[in-house]
Amino acid sequence: MNQECTKSFNPYYPILNDTTVYAGWTSTGSSGSIDVSGHIVTFNAAPGLTYQVVGTGDRAVSFTVSVMDGYRFDMDSIQASIGTTKISPVNGVYTLSGITKDTVIEITGDRLYNVSYDMSNVSISSEDLGKDSLSVSFSPSFGWSGISLKVIMGGADVTSQFVDGSSVDISQLTGDVIIMAQADFPWIYVLFIVIIVAIALVAVLLARKRKAD
Secondary structure, three states: OOOOOOOOOOOOOOOOOOOOOOOOOOOEEOEEEEEEOOEEEEEEEOOOEEEEEEEEEOOEEEEEEEEOOOEEEEEEEEEEOOOOOOOOEEOOEEEEOOOOOOEEEEEEEEEOOOEEEEEEOEEEEEEEEOOOOEEEEEEEOOOOOOEEEEEEEOOEEOHHHHEEOOEEEEOOOOOOEEEEEEEOOOHHHHHHHHHHHHHHHHHHHHHHHHHHO
């Protein structure tokens, strides 16, 4: 029953004297505001993230962040307009103190996208999946030559935008990615067959010549 709302009011406890009860609350969701020591603190959470205020004190507010499946939360990406550039967590609880004016807390995150491959006689020679980008290079299996690539991102064919030879470079992921890679006809095997056939023909001709002699 104190002003900081650190003690809960028990409605079953007998009241024997004049008593002041203060209202306390928690805020949760992707956006919202709360009064902290006479100042308005506004939360803005990126899609896929939600916050929950778990406590307030003298010019301070503590909150947690929940991340939905398919999203990623960067713990260094909480920004406050009062000038604090980083809020370190303690057991998963983030605390912003020194609130002396109306404040906006931005909580940012990233959408995670699935990257899958459908390869035929092709292997990945290098891959770099960054925070929101993808760079991957392919090489044909032994005996195969050339590579045909097709890239589907977010259900759309974006091959012409992000394919360069035998590599794919996407600087900004905007959806799930499917990369189809297929090596061209194995000309080296054809060459081997031609050589073998030629050797066989030569052997046959030499054998006939011996018989003729």
